[in-house]
Amino acid sequence: MDATIKSLLDSGEPAVRYKVRIGVLGEDNNAPAVRELQRAIKASPRVKRLLSNRRPDGRIEPVKHVYQKWTGAHWVLATLADIGYPAGNASLRPVADQVLDCWLHPEAIREWVCKEAPPAHRRPGVPIVNGRARRCASQQGNALFSAVVLGFVDDRVHQLAERLMRWQWPDGGWNCDRRPEAVHSSFWESHIPLRGLAHYARLTGDKRAKEAVARAAEVFLRRHLYRRQSDGSIMNPQFVRLHYPCYWRYDILFALKIMAEAGYISDPRCQSALDLLESKQLPGGGWPAEERFYHTSVAAKSGADLVTWGPVSRKRMNEWVSADALAVLKAAARLTF
Numbered sequence: 001m002d003a004t005i006k007s008l009l010d011s012g013e014p015a016v017r018y019k020v021r022i023g024v025l026g027e028d029n030n031a032p033a034v035r036e037l038q039r040a041i042k043a044s045p046r047v048k049r050l051l052s053n054r055r056p057d058g059r060i061e062p063v064k065h066v067y068q069k070w071t072g073a074h075w076v077l078a079t080l081a082d083i084g085y086p087a088g089n090a091s092l093r094p095v096a097d098q099v100l101d102c103w104l105h106p107e108a109i110r111e112w113v114c115k116e117a118p119p120a121h122r123r124p125g126v127p128i129v130n131g132r133a134r135r136c137a138s139q140q141g142n143a144l145f146s147a148v149v150l151g152f153v154d155d156r157v158h159q160l161a162e163r164l165m166r167w168q169w170p171d172g173g174w175n176c177d178r179r180p181e182a183v184h185s186s187f188w189e190s191h192i193p194l195r196g197l198a199h200y201a202r203l204t205g206d207k208r209a210k211e212a213v214a215r216a217a218e219v220f221l222r223r224h225l226y227r228r229q230s231d232g233s234i235m236n237p238q239f240v241r242l243h244y245p246c247y248w249r250y251d252i253l254f255a256l257k258i259m260a261e262a263g264y265i266s267d268p269r270c271q272s273a274l275d276l277l278e279s280k281q282l283p284g285g286g287w288p289a290e291e292r293f294y295h296t297s298v299a300a301k302s303g304a305d306l307v308t309w310g311p312v313s314r315k316r317m318n319e320w321v322s323a324d325a326l327a328v329l330k331a332a333a334r335l336t337f
Helices: 002-009 014-023 032-042 045-050 073-083 090-103 137-149 155-167 187-204 207-221 252-262 268-279 319-331
Strands: 111-114 126-129
Touching: 002 014, 002 319, 014 032, 014 073, 014 319, 045 073, 073 090, 073 137, 090 137, 090 155, 137 155, 137 187, 155 187, 155 207, 187 207, 187 252, 207 252, 252 268, 252 319, 268 319
Parallel strands: 111 126
Antiparallel strands: none
């Protein structure tokens, strides 16, 4: 572990160094040296590339398509929040406004009741089918997470939290499935709202948000983060492969990361996923990115990122995956060095 940590602390990526110093070594985020490191993140070639599509007014192109995968403002803002971009930086305000205004636009949050499964994209808003809001809540959830972490908290952030709590399903999660027979939450749509509300609850102390987080965490904990309740089998092969970034998708590392942020990493039902994560450590140290959820070709119509995120190989260490894995194991009291 010592060698892996030293290797990551020597990384040319200031965001990797930041993740290790905060998540593994436990340094104070307000310490002058850490603040200096965050300024290095802001000035890094990676961040400059991520923000390269900004217009003179500070917003990211395409302005009306913040959800364009993975170059739209929605994804760029969430990435910056995850890698330690300094909070409250005024230059990023137009991007935050762009994202918040999009996901609180009347057409995005208008609710309407229907008895049958409505056609997708035929009518904007949030259809209520059998008393359940059918909404891709990961969108508002990521916006909430990004705004809180990056220090852009205003009335819109409170509105996002209220909407997410309003749309939460009886079993604790969220789902965009419009079929009346859909009665269970979706892993894909529930982990990011959980993450956003966890950060919001910690910032505000809001009791209802804390309760919503506890209910959402149960969606994952009662399945040990990746197993079916019925027979204990793996729910989805992608869930047990490591990735960075996950965007709106899901794997055990991202799940454990969210459990740590939400305060549930010590729950015994996280142990199986933690064991699996530990088993994936490479013989020479570190962890691999076993797959990726992005394309590297700029010619790709959708799903191309503006930057790459390290090697994808089951035999080579990926710094981003390794930094997050170490932070998770430290939070779970499984890391000694």
